[in-house]
Amino acid sequence: MSETYDFLFKFLVIGNAGTGKSCLLHQFIEKRFKDDSNHTIGVEFGSKIINVVNKYVKLQIWDTAGQERFRSVTRSYYRGAAGALLVYDITSRETYNALTNWLTDARMLASQNIVIILCGNKKDLDADREVTFLEASRFAQENELMFLETSALTGENVEEAFIQCARKILNKIESGELDPERMGSGIQYGDAALRQLRSPRRGQAESAQECGC
């Protein structure tokens, strides 16, 4: 394949049903709002290469079904995710109340180090708001999450959410807090990075990753 990138990050989009997860993903990838689709069953994939702090990062995004009972199936998708968008709907307190459960799942099943950005979606529906910005931002702080209010309809903060999350992961790689070569980190080197970084030892690590074990 001809795409070149420095890193590949596995991302999850999680949160209750009807919060707009698929619409966020669609807005991010296609730059338009799409609300005429069936809801997601199981998992859908999207990917996009973004440029963050002079690195090309390919995001491989797993968009999951939100209904509670699907969680027992979708949990198996979490393994090895580097980042996640945790989505609630600012017009639905119920979706906000469910955040703790989603968070527990993500940290337990993906990785303790998973970088999560909380997204209060449907920002455009301010008149129907049930969750204040302040309240959610406190929750984010307490749980060490980044936080943005987004609108998949207008596109506001959508790209920003993905980029902020990716940037934080890159920072953690640079500071040594995250080791891309650790199993299940959700991070892989891309071709471009390999060309710069490849040393005999790195070469070995990469081939070990390719076999998928």
Added chain:
Amino acid sequence: METEKNGNITQVHQNNSTKAKGSVDSYGFEKPDGYESYEEMMTEYLAVLTRRSAKWSKLMKGKVKVENNLKVKRYVRKGVPNEHRAQIWMAASGAQAQMEKNPGYYQSLLGMDQQRDPKLEETVRTDMHRTFPDNVHFRNSSETCLQNVLYNVLLAYGCHNPSVGYCQGMNFIAGYLIIITKNEEKSFWLMDALIGRILPDYYTPAMLGLKTDQEVLGELVRVKVPAVWQAMAQHDVMWTLVVSRWFICLYIDVLPVETVLRIWDCLFYEGSKILFRVALTLIRHHQAELLQATSMPELCERFKLITQGAFTNDCHTFMQEIFKEPGSLSMGTVTKLRETCRGRILAEEVSVSP
């Protein structure tokens, strides 16, 4: 939505023989890309339908029940024409008998306003505008909008079977049943037949039946298409990633409408084993394409691609293939595999939970 006393949905739509207008097919779905080749196929298929239709009319003359014999089985596998479909599904699945045994039951479920679970109502409502927005009959803007009918059927089913309630996927199934039967009450009883008797427990909160069947398919592929099984293992792809939709939606939105309906003909008459035949045929027929994948995402993508194209569009040939391509598949084998896989999953779940 207006419903007549007998539950028939009024005002609703053209049957298969009238030409669909403009950009939608005869069921009201927007025509997908590549519809021209589909239409070409349909022109030929129409001759088949006409022939089958005459045979079915003769077979069913003066009868309400569908007999259980080899002739009928052969007829079902060759396809039930649309004008007989509702009747055959109702009779073959036992839905007709249940409906007759329980007159007024469906209406009474809709009448129990006070005891209704508000959470059930909310969950069903969340999916109303996300069920077939590509179908003119399910759009809000449509005069004949079937969203209320869909809502009623799902809500009634949730009250009828609280251990299932509502699970996403059931909305698509109910939608198809409504399109075919054009009748709320019949759609409800067909849901009851499918979820209560024909399918394993796909839709309960634990979704154990679904998890089991995903693994059963894996085991069948291991034996029947070992190269693909190996590729799945090599790229570390869990079966749930590629087939959960196939099973949960009974191939709706996975395969073309006409093909889904032909599969359902057999599903109602022969049972859930047919779902494996379809999956195995798709996988075996396209194994060369699947084996070209060099990564996990690519393999997942290819699993999507193999559901499209001429092979699945041509429903008549496809249905012949599913009884040839995967080879023999006895109910005994399926039952045994289901037991083994279910046991394995339960054991794993016990060891994982704290």
